[in-house]
Amino acid sequence: GSTKEVVSVSNMGISKRGPIIEGRDRLLLEFSDGSVCMSDGQKLSYTTRIHLVCSRGTVSMGPRFLMYQNCTANFMWETRAACAISTTKNNSCAVVDPNTGLELNLQLLASKTGYKTRANGKDFLVNICSDVAECGQGMAGCELEDGHPSSPVGVEKTLQYSTDGLLKLTYKGPLDDPTATRDTFTINFVCDPNSHPGSLKLVREDLSSLPNHVVHDVLFEFSTALACIPAPVDCQFSDSQGNKYDLSHLIRDNNDSPWIAIETDRVKSRTFFINVCKPLPPLQDCPVGPLGACGVIDGKHYNLGYIQSTPQVAEGGSISIMYQNGDPCGPTSRYSTRIILECDDNPGSPMFDREDGCEYVFIWRTSEACPIRKTQGDNCRVRDPKTGYEFDLSSLKGRDYPVRNDKYIYHLSVCGGLQRDVCSSKDTGGRSVSSCQVDGNSHKIAGMANQVLSYVGDQLILNYTDGDTCHKIYTRSTEIFFSCHPDRHPGTPEFIKETPDCTYMFSWPTALACVPVKTTSCSYNDGQGHSYDLSTLAMDSRNWEVEPSTVDTTKRFYINVCRSLVQQEGLWKCPSSAASCVKVGDKYVSLGQVESGPTWDGNVLKLQYTSGQACPDGRRNRSSIIRFKCDKDRVDSRPTLISALEDCVYTFLWLTAAACPLNSTQHDNCRVTNPATGHLFDLNALTKDGGYTVYHHQDHRKMFRMNICGSVTNSGCGPDTAVCIKDASTAVKCSVQNGSTLIDLTPLIHVNGYYTATDEAVDQSDGSPDFYINICLPLNPIPGVTCPAGAAVCMDPDSGPPVDIGRTTSGPEINSETGEVSITYHSSTKCAADPEQNYTSTIIFTCQRGLELGSPQMLRLQECVYLFEWATPIVCSDATNTSDCHLTDSQLQFTFDLSALSSEVQ
Template identity: 25%
Template sequence: MSKFNGLLFLYSLSAVITSALTVTSTSFCEVPDHNLSRVYNLTKLSSNNKDIIIKHDYPKETIRMQLCSALIKKCNNQDGYAICLIKNNTEKGIGKFPPEVENKSGRILFNFIGDNCSLEIKYTVQIIIKCDYNAASNSYPELFPHADGQCNLFMVWKTALACGQRFQTNCTVVNDGYHYDLSSLTRSSENYVIRIRNDMKSPKIVLNVCQSIIRQYGALCPIKSGACLDDTEKLNRYSSLGEVQKPPFFKNGYLQIEYQDGALCKNKNIKTPHIKTTIIFICVLEATETIPEYVDGMDDCHYQLIWNTAAACSIESLREYSVKTAGICSVTNPITNFTYDLQSLMNRDFTVVNTSGIKYKFRVCGALTDNACRIETGICNSKYNTSLGQANTNLIWQQGGPYLNYTNGDLCENGMHHYTVIGFFCGPEGSSNQPLLMEEYPCQTVIHWNTDLACEKRIKCTTNNDDEINLNPLIQSTNNYIVRANGTEFHINICRPLVPTRGLTCAHGSAACKVSVTSENEYTNEISLGFPEDSPTLNKDLQIVLRYIGGSQCPENPVKSISSNFTFVCDNNNQGLPVYKTYVNCTYVFEWNTSIACGAVIGGWTPPCTIKDGFLSYEYDLSLLYERRQIHYVKGKQGKEYSINICGGEKYCNGSAVCHGGNGYGSLKSVIFDYSRDDIKLKYSNGSKCNNNSYTSEVRFICNDSIGIGAPKLLLESQCSAEFEWHTEVICAKHANSRDADREKVPSSGILLVSSSHGKHAGAIAGIVLTVIAVLAALIYFRKPEKRARFRSWINLLSFRRGAGRVQYCRVDTTEEARLLFDASDPTQCQTDSDDDLLHA
């Protein structure tokens, strides 16, 4: 959750705090929940020994506070305060003790009022206590950014003390000897939210994985629910869609979770008395940070969702996939795309000692150099000079942390060779950062090592609005983006730290770096432009802004750190490159024209077989899919054979593009261009009768410019629906016909992009001839000054039209932090979160 996303709601609350629940000073940290007959005891969040200290870099200030008691150390030599602001060596009491406490609609709010901030306004500090099962009882609050001198401050304090009872199941399953683990999808402080339809007022499905829903603001679901329906149109807004009862299982070849015994089914034609929910998980090795999609079943009391995710792949296949992409002493987590890089531990000797006092000396991803044991030994028994395994650089991924496996050591028992496993783990804060000998057997040694290098820290690379824009396709895993401007280079990644590059030693974890390049192609004067701490947000123009903060020291203002801003502008159907614009107030500003920023756009169908995006004016002729074959046949897992004819379905199968056994799977309902995922969906509904419903289908076209026409394949099938996926070059940019000529431009990044060509030699010659003719015509035309002036006026007009025609998305945040402090009365109200808007909200 972006800190700035929450501010719009946070500042708004300062004028509307009502009906607070005030309790006595001795019990206000024991907060009752009358709906659950439960009391949240938050007293452990205060300390009897010392005050909690929160430091804030901008503005430069320190806050000293307690939640459940008065300050231990007086504020400005006065008693009676719980929160004290220290700035320029001056203390101000900004929160008097005790606070007002409210627990309403699943939101626990502490409201402190302090001394005068101005002649008419007093300081206020509002603290939301939020459930996080993974947060310890001694966690600290997070202070939201605010302007210097602002009178209203806001915090979010995540703690397990604010959590209710949770119901869990084992999240692992073994099938045909392969192991599966969906626990990485379990959320500890928020739930997944999926809309039934693409409109703002449609009901939402709230769910978690292998765990009951976290009960909080916007999710007041029955306590055992693994999934529930949030329908604001009903008096009883929340209803259970099934309880957490049994672990994942395989059925019909699909990994599934089923939540059973939900609310009573009101459809008299359904024999099952209670609503249930089935989530089908599809293994997609490249899919990270995805959420499930609603498929069908609302009317049948059996909600069905599909989830494309790497977490659904077997541990064995994930490990095999990670080996293929591994580097020297580095490996990428195939579920999260996080790269573990242990190269900083190489070329050093480390020692562990067993219970007998015998020392084992080893190196990480390299051989020892003292030759006490045989050559290429990675770990050596120093007493007997026995090789316990030969070194290698093959860091292997596994859930929980990567490991090294040093094999082919000296002979041990039964003709076997000794081997050693060194596992790296993300230990708790403050834990020892040294290796520890865990186990030793006649032929095996096991070493565990808690190190920060094994800790993942990643931000969500999507905007937190209902029409969320997904920037994940821009994330680089092998090479950084390089932008050249004014004799310098900017090395950039999106939402992630820079990919390690030889010679580039910018601060570890930086997402953007400015360097100078010597005549010997060496990097010098490296400056960090910040770290990926916050998710993308929307500015007042509804453009996506990604901010990196906390970079190198700002030269003109040493008390500030350098940051960088990236504004993503919805534009051509290609990813483009960032363009450096300016440097102002210690911030490097970039702009990026890319279709990724367009998100999902509703398109249209033009007979006989053309789809078009009404915003970018792109058209694709799908008749190219049928140049060689009129009908494509796809076999299902239950013996069904589907026929697909996108262009001629209305003529042969009851008006349906998808057909099986004379049953049509629906007429075209919608065309959705999802630029952030580089695919186009054709949704079909109201097909032939199927039980009490009708057949539906979906065909998802995915751009793949190296596969040709491609062929459809079945992705999911149920009794009354089918979903297909079709990788093809037909919907790639090179096949698009654009009616908006001003969008065809070359990225101004200083880097030449070369795309592969599939045209024939004759086409290339024709292109050259046409280009020469066009250049000659332009030279003749622009000889006269008035012609050049007229051309410039056209360009200006086109530029103006491009800015004025930008899609205005209506945004309502669905994540909990963005709605913690204010419940908008109008759920369709459009909002912005630019800095100016936030400060004046």
């Protein structure tokens, strides 16, 4: 049969208690009492432990597998959910969330007229971060009585933000000297994605009477999209095949310019700004809030959707990102954005593809959408295959790093032996010790020196093995996980845990694990229908070398476009952050780093790199200006040095076809020519007998038959049809009535996956076949298995193509005498035993109480009928019993205990 993914352990643990605090900014989640597990002859139950470590950032990292031992699976999860709640207070109008780095700037809510609300028969007028004239000079709020201000506030203001989401602005009025009191207006800001800029509402008004004075304290609620903190988006994810992806290099921060989508439709006057995994950097006139995309259409700015969901990988490897809930579009809809990223050799730029109703669709072919590859390197170095950057931990050599936990002190070194006299009395055969566990006078070797560094996902991993014997059967070992934290130079190791087989695990947040390669948007849109894209000039394996000068042959200039230089082998010493660099003899000097995307200057595109090494005058830093001029005939050209002012500002000119406005062309006969290069594309080779079959990703009864550069034969749509859409006209009922009880099989439907069954008893001359099954719907596409279109039950023999053995059904039936529920599928495949009949497949459902839905098992082939049995709680009679705060479901054999939610009312 074919390779397939199956559930091997359905219950890896049940949540029985809340999180445990392991230390500041460290939590432990434990799920215990899972399925039965055998380990070394002992009967145990599966357990899952997730170690949560505080990571302050809007980009969420999913849990990382650490190891599995003695029926216990261990994961580490860096997340801001593990960060201790902190409160920030200042008297300005902007505050930075210490967990996400997101700046909440309330100055954008300042209004010329303020915000008014009426409650308790009174009018209240408040402005945000600005005065309001009606309340008096220098005042930001007041109560209006018949149009006259009273209880003015604004002499003092305080902005307070807590990382649990509370954002509060407090105004205080003038001091009343006799009573030493002040009137106070407190405004709590509430996230409302649909409120632009915001609305004011009174929550509570307190009046405290003192002799000859009334103290006025008012609590308001201000609803605004500006108070919305974006949900953490996981920029690292996996597909169903186990491939890992990382889009974090596409993130644009506040210091970067956003991605600008390119398009070839010159009629439209519009510009699209896009970000990935984080909200857009602040843009003038774009709506406030955590936007993923903003559109400038005919001079107006629109919210095209909020950051809110993790990227999804389709079966073909393309990645989809959805931004939804944008500005209103028509009377009932809202704008949304869909970005489809596809793996490519070049960095690429997002390209506008189409407008589908209220949804804007972009295609982005980029090397960042390719699966991550795992690599290893020696001598404490390893190269990232995607960026070409070489990590080097050699600077951590030559010193010891002590780490203390509750019982032991661990002494670690990096890529070399320990310097301190610990574990030195051991006979190591001349090998150096890199990890030592110390408990008073007891020293245990926890790993020998090793310089092999691994790069997996976004982590560097160093393994030390061959330590002292532990529990008589294991040898001690150490694993150190280095993760990127730009503010840790070089950081320190932190103990995570000791595993049952005596592996000591440490995390080490450090800037040395960060990829310093910086990229920026490489496209420009003039808003008048002209788009430019320089991303074809961006290099990811080598760099551009400037045309050699005939005057000064001692200098060699290296440039990359819209990204940092690619680090090279040998004597290369250009700084890793540089995007422009000059070699003078043996010396390498940075001429600037990537700052922002291209801009328009006169009749050329201009790219500027800043913050290079210091200029000779000591007051400035070196910078580079690259001017790209359109020349349709210069497809393969290089930049030329124009000037070098005071060895400080370097200007280059690049005549290239990449700087020409993007064009689109149309040709006949399924051929088209690239207007920039003249290359002819011919798609006639994709024409296929019988065409291609594709299922709708949501409605699996809808099937698309299509061909490329030709018609689809036998489609039922006519002889010259290129695309034929088939939609099942009748919906299959997936339930059956048993007296007064409805037996519903819809929980068994696989919307995305499929069920498998294998049986050795089926007599096949070529071995044991695999069976793929879905309930009440056709099978979804199966990687590597081309089941006939529309089949709900498919047999895949060891040799030969898969066979349809069941597609149409009238739904489940019940035997009135036995009460047995079954479903029968009829196929279009002739039966080998009786060619007068077609194969059918019957699934008999039997009652098996419990939490697991079960899966089909092959029984036998009975002439032309394939029989399957499926034990599941779905067909069991259901009853519930309640006692106190407990509810027991007899079908699931599970008791829901709500007593933990009860508490005394204070």
